[in-house]
Amino acid sequence: MPLLGGTVSTASRHLSHTLTLVVNLVVLGAVLAFTVRQAPRRRRGGERRLSRVYGPSLLVGVGAVFILADNTRHVLQDSGIWPPGVSSPLLVVARP
Numbered sequence: 735m736p737l738l739g740g741t742v743s744t745a746s747r748h749l750s751h752t753l754t755l756v757v758n759l760v761v762l763g764a765v766l767a768f769t770v771r772q773a774p775r776r777r778r779g780g781e782r783r784l785s786r787v788y789g790p791s792l793l794v795g796v797g798a799v800f801i802l803a804d805n806t807r808h809v810l811q812d813s814g815i816w817p818p819g820v821s822s823p824l825l826v827v828a829r830p
Contacts, residue, residue: 748812755805762798769794 769791776787810816 744812748809751805751808751812755802755809758801758805762794762801766791766794766798 773787773791807816811818
């Protein structure tokens with residue numbers, strides 16, 4: 735009954751975080767590629783403003799960076815590179 739409060743092994747958590755990162759990279763990469771490929775179609779439709787033509791691609795790219803940053807943090811914490819409970823690994827390096 736792991737769904738109702740059981741424990742999860744370290745190996746399964748590490749695998750889960752790694753798979754989540756890979757799947758998100760593939761899916762968000764595909765969504766970004768799709769929005770970039772649709773930009774010329776929006777321009778041909780008579781739209782001249784760059785924000786209307788490339789705005790969706792920019793928003794998907796920025797959102798993907800934030801989503802992947804959290805997934806990367808999980809993988810780095812599982813690997814022991816990023817200490818748990820620290821918002822930034824730079825804080826650990828800067829401490830005396």
